Every structure is written in structure tokens, then in C-alpha cells.
Amino acid sequence: MNQKILVVDDDPFIREFLLEALSSSGSWAECAGDGISALRLISEKDFDILLTDLRLPGMDGIELLRQVKQIKPGVEVIIMTGYGTVESAVEAIKTGAFHYIEKPVNLELLNSLLEKIRQLKSLYAENRLLKESISKYRKNYGEIIGSSPRMQEVFTALEKVKGKDLPVFIYGESGTGKELVARTIWKESLRADEIFIPVNCGTIVPTIAESELFGHVKGAFTGALKDKKGLFEAANGGTLFLDEVTELPIGIQVKLLRAIEQQKIRRVGDSKERSVNVRLIAATNENPDSSLQNGKLRKDLYFRLNVVSISLPPLREREGDLELLLDHFLKKHGEKRGIGAITEEAMDHLKRYHWPGNIRELEHFVLRALLFRTGEMVGIEDLAIINRGMLSHKGIDLSPPYSLKEKELDLIKAALQKTGGKKKEAATLLGIHPTTLYRKLKALGIEPRSI
Ligand SMILES: Nc1ncnc2c1ncn2[C@@H]1O[C@H](COP(=O)(O)OP(=O)(O)OP(=O)(O)O)[C@@H](O)[C@H]1O
Ligand SMILES: [Mg+2]
Structure with a gap:
């Protein structure tokens, strides 16, 4: 690409000489004899480069440089100095000149400077394009954070x-x-103002699943002491979130399909049907294809529920999201520096880790990291304590005198201390189920309040 150059010198011979030299080397050049006319030309036309003498009548080269940078910051400036004083060259660079060149001008040197500017400009342009293409990706959808291409597909859905x-x-x-x-x-649906009921189908006892979903009437079975509404009726007008839907007994899946198709349910033991109007969202962490194959999910129900399907990628397949999420969780839990609080070395490990528990595991990791870090930053030495799995393949010394049992004890104590003895909160911090913590406390003979 031809560069457009404005040459400014009060000496007409030098102007002529440079004009010819530049034109013959493929550039497109114009001339001005003083600063004022140079400024006018710069503001009227698109120049890439200003090549100006330092000493000019009226406005000098440095002042011209200053004003050009104000009106056209993209124009690169080369200052020519006949006096070779270091001070003026330094001042020119400080004011924003790309470089300076001594007079008489060495054409070879000038051409190499011009070539450098050309390369730099194309780098800038590339960088700008890259930035634009990155910012095309949104970084979140409401509370859902992620800028990876996989998450963009989720956002589109x-x-x-x-x-x-x-x-x-x-x-x-x-x-x-x-x-x-x-x-x-x-929250974004027409039913946003109506109820949302999440149901974990995995925790429903199979024998009472029908009554849980559709209710029962008094005397329907032993223990049915009075009429009871099921989840469908409770969610009437609103949204029912059937989590782990493949855990529902197959017989119930048939009834569920009927309820969806006919928008009617029948309480257990009742003879009449009742109309319901419920929007269903279902979820599973088992691959639906395998669930269909191994008979845990009825095909007809799946087709009914799967009008729109959203597949959430595991964290290890979300390119770039780890950094974004780490930064978010660190700030959420009080670390102002966000991801800046993790050393590069530790970050390397986190990137290589496979995160089987995905975003939940990541948030628990952050909570523990903030609690158990030994220095200002979360470093590699902390990872062994925070999550043993992360470093298990790295040959880090986890052996006695500090045994795993002792480490566990220390972690539990620290978590209980932090939460003032509240076991449920301590379990969350440790990333384990409260019942697991109770079991461990019992085994270790610890009384939480005594800590
Ligand atoms: N993209 C995300 N951005 C921010 N927070 C997230 C994101 N994904 C998940 N979380 C948070 O991670 C935690 C786990 O998410 P959630 O409970 O929705 O997962 P799940 O898929 O339902 O898990 P499970 O299969 O174990 O029930 C929640 O605290 C949630 O707010
Ligand atoms: Mg869940």
C-alpha cells in the first residue's frame, strides 16, 4: 500500500529532493513550506506520515507535531534535525514523534523508517480487527457467564x-x-410472574412419585389422611422444572406424557380429571441418547419435552470461560483483584485440570482458595491443599509428615472456624455434602462448637 507523506521544510531544494526521492520509491508525497500550511493540509487530507523539519519559520517542528497529534493522532511523525542535538530529538520522541532523522537525510535510513511505520500500521489494523471479532462474542446472558463459542450457541438458543x-x-x-x-x-418467559417449581426427580421415592406429581385424595392409600395437591397443580399457571427427569419410574413417565398432552391430571384415587396449565422444563445429566437406549427415558416423553433442546458444554470445553468465571467468582467472594490474585503458574494448572464438577466445582475451588491460601496470591503451593486432584499428576509432595487425614482435619477445622461452627455452611465451603461432613466429624470425634 502506498503511504501518503507530507514533507515540511522551509528550504525549497530539500522539499524538491525529498519529494522526488519519495515518489520514486513508491510513496505519494506533498509539500509545505511552514507549519501553518502543513496543518491546513493535514486537516484537509488523509496523510499517513508527516516528515517535518525541526526548525521552521513561525511554528517549529515540535509544535507542529503536538498540534498534528491532537487533530490526527493516527498520523506518524518523523522529525528532521539539522543540528543533531540529542535534546530536541528526545523532546520530539516524548511529544509523540515516531522517530527523528538527521540532516542531510540518508534515504536508506528514511526508507527503513517508512517501512517500519507501514508494518506497525498493519499490525494495529490486525489488532483492531481481532478486538472487534472478540467483542462480537457476548460475555454473559443474564447471570450466565461465558464467552466461548459453545456458550454463544446456548445464548442463541x-x-x-x-x-x-x-x-x-x-x-x-x-x-x-x-x-x-x-x-x-x-425469568424471560410469559410466565415470569408466575411460580417456578424445581423438582429433583432423583429424590422422589418411586412408590409415591405419582402422588407427588399429581396429588391424591383422602384414603387413596394407607397414610393418605387427607386430600393433597401434587406438583402439577401447585405449579398451575407457572413453570415446573423436572430435574433429573430420567430418574422418574417408567410407569410415571407414561402418566407424565398424558398430563402434558391433555393438560389434565388425575389425583391418585380420584375419579375426576382436573385441568392444569403448566410449562415444563426438563433436565438430565445423562446423555439422552444413552437414556433412550437403556430404557430409562421413554422415547415419546422425550420427543414431547425436547421441543427446544439446550446442551450445556462441560467447563473443559468452554474455551476462555475459565478465566472469565474465575474472575467473576473471585470478585463475588471479596477478592478485588479477581483473576489477578492467582499466580500464572497456578493458572496453568487450573487450565489443565479437567473440572469434573464443572462450574459448581470451580466456585467451590474459589471459596476454598480464598480461605486457605498461604500468601497474598493463590499459588501453586496452595492447590494441593485446595484440591488434591489438581496436582495429583504433578509429583508434588503430598506425603507424611503431613498426612491426608491431618490435612482433612485442618481443612474441616478451618472451615468450621470461618463459619462460626455452622456445619451446613462449612460443608458448602469444603465442597462436600452436609451429611458427609457430619460423618467425618463423628469419625474424627470433633464437636463443631468446640472449635
Ligand atoms: N455460566 C455460569 N455462570 C455463572 N455461574 C454459573 C454458570 N453455570 C453455573 N453457574 C453456577 O454454578 C452452580 C451450579 O449450577 P447449577 O446448579 O445450575 O448446575 P446443574 O447443571 O443444575 O448441576 P447438577 O447437575 O449438579 O444439578 C450454581 O451456583 C450456578 O449459579
Ligand atoms: Mg441441578
Whole structure:
């Protein structure tokens, strides 16, 4: 690409000489004899480069440089100095000149400077394009954070389903955000002002699953002492989130399908049907294809629920999201520097780790990191304590005298101390289920209040 150069010198011979030299080397050049006319030309036309003498009548080269940088900051300036004083050259560079060149001008040197500017400009342009292409990716959708291409697909699906009363089927490994996505869909739906009921089908006792979902009437079975509404009736007008839907007994799946198709339910032991109007969102962390194959999910129900499907990628497949999420969780839990609080070395490990518990595991990691870090920053030496799995393949010394049992004890004590003895909160900090913590406390003979 030809560069457009404005040459400014009060000596007409030098102007002529440079004009010819520049034109013959493929540039497109114009001349001015003083600063004022140079400024006028610069503001009227698009120049890439200003090549100006330092000493000019009226406005000098440095002042011209200053003013050009104000009106056209993209124009690169080379100052010519006949006096070779270091001071003026330094001042020129400080004021924003690209470089200076001594008079008489060495054409070879000038051409190499021009070439450098050309390369730099194309680098800038490339950089700008790159930035634009990055910023095309949104970094979140409501509370759902992620800028990876995989998450952009999720955001597109969410955008499409917004305001539509369709069933949605969400699939994703544990901790990938299925419930967060379900709630987001509900909040953006026509039923946003109506109730949202999440149901973990995995925790429903199979024998009472029908009564849980559809209710029962008094005397329907032993223990049915009075009429009871089921979840469908409770969610009437609103949204029911059937989490771990493949855990529902097959017989109940048939009844569920009927309820969806006919928008009617029958309480256990009742003879009459009742109309219900419920929007369903279902989720599973098992691959639906395998669930269909191994008979845990009825095909007809799946097709009914899977009008819109959203597949949430595991964290290890979300390019770039780890940094974004770490930064978010660190700030959320009080570390102002965000990701700046993790050393590069530790970050390397986190990137290589496979995060089987996905975003939930990541947030628990952050909580523990903030609690147990030994220095200002979260460093590699902390990772062994925070999450043993992260370093297990790195040959880090985890052996006695500091045994795993002792480490566990220390972690539990620290968590209980931090939470003032509250076991449930301590369990969350440790990333384990409260019952696991109770069991461990019992085994270790610890009384939480005594800590
Ligand atoms: N993309 C995300 N951005 C911010 N927070 C997220 C994101 N995904 C998940 N989380 C958070 O991680 C935690 C786990 O998410 P959620 O409970 O929705 O996962 P899940 O897929 O339902 O897990 P499970 O299969 O174990 O039930 C929640 O605290 C949620 O708010
Ligand atoms: Mg869930």
C-alpha cells in the first residue's frame, strides 16, 4: 500500500529532493513550506506520515507535531534535525514523534523508517480487527457467564426461546448450570410472574412419585389422611422444572406424557380429571441418547419435552470461560483483584485440570482458595491443599509428615472456624455434602462448637 507523506521544510531544494526521492520509491508525497500550511493540509487530507523539519519559520517542528497529534493522532511523525542535538530529538520522541532523522537525510535510513511505520500500521489494523471479532462474542446472558463459542450457541438458543411457551429439554454434566439456565428461561418467559417449581426427580421415592406429581385424595392409600395437591397443580399457571427427569419410574413417565398432552391430571384415587396449565422444563445429566437406549427415558416423553433442546458444554470445553468465571467468582467472594490474585503458574494448572464438577466445582475451588491460601496470591503451593486432584499428576509432595487425614482435619477445622461452627455452611465451603461432613466429624470425634 502506498503511504501518503507530507514533507515540511522551509528550504525549497530539500522539499524538491525529498519529494522526488519519495515518489520514486513508491510513496505519494506533498509539500509545505511552514507549519501553518502543513496543518491546513493535514486537516484537509488523509496523510499517513508527516516528515517535518525541526526548525521552521513561525511554528517549529515540535509544535507542529503536538498540534498534528491532537487533530490526527493516527498520523506518524518523523522529525528532521539539522543540528543533531540529542535534546530536541528526545523532546520530539516524548511529544509523540515516531522517530527523528538527521540532516542531510540518508534515504536508506528514511526508507527503513517508512517501512517500519507501514508494518506497525498493519499490525494495529490486525489488532483492531481481532478486538472487534472478540467483542462480537457476548460475555454473559443474564447471570450466565461465558464467552466461548459453545456458550454463544446456548445464548442463541435462549434468545430464540425467549417469550415462547414451549417445553425445553436441557442436557449437561453435573454443575454445568442446568438449573441456572432453567431459571433464566423462566425469568424471560410469559410466565415470569408466575411460580417456578424445581423438582429433583432423583429424590422422589418411586412408590409415591405419582402422588407427588399429581396429588391424591383422602384414603387413596394407607397414610393418605387427607386430600393433597401434587406438583402439577401447585405449579398451575407457572413453570415446573423436572430435574433429573430420567430418574422418574417408567410407569410415571407414561402418566407424565398424558398430563402434558391433555393438560389434565388425575389425583391418585380420584375419579375426576382436573385441568392444569403448566410449562415444563426438563433436565438430565445423562446423555439422552444413552437414556433412550437403556430404557430409562421413554422415547415419546422425550420427543414431547425436547421441543427446544439446550446442551450445556462441560467447563473443559468452554474455551476462555475459565478465566472469565474465575474472575467473576473471585470478585463475588471479596477478592478485588479477581483473576489477578492467582499466580500464572497456578493458572496453568487450573487450565489443565479437567473440572469434573464443572462450574459448581470451580466456585467451590474459589471459596476454598480464598480461605486457605498461604500468601497474598493463590499459588501453586496452595492447590494441593485446595484440591488434591489438581496436582495429583504433578509429583508434588503430598506425603507424611503431613498426612491426608491431618490435612482433612485442618481443612474441616478451618472451615468450621470461618463459619462460626455452622456445619451446613462449612460443608458448602469444603465442597462436600452436609451429611458427609457430619460423618467425618463423628469419625474424627470433633464437636463443631468446640472449635
Ligand atoms: N455460566 C455460569 N455462570 C455463572 N455461574 C454459573 C454458570 N453455570 C453455573 N453457574 C453456577 O454454578 C452452580 C451450579 O449450577 P447449577 O446448579 O445450575 O448446575 P446443574 O447443571 O443444575 O448441576 P447438577 O447437575 O449438579 O444439578 C450454581 O451456583 C450456578 O449459579
Ligand atoms: Mg441441578
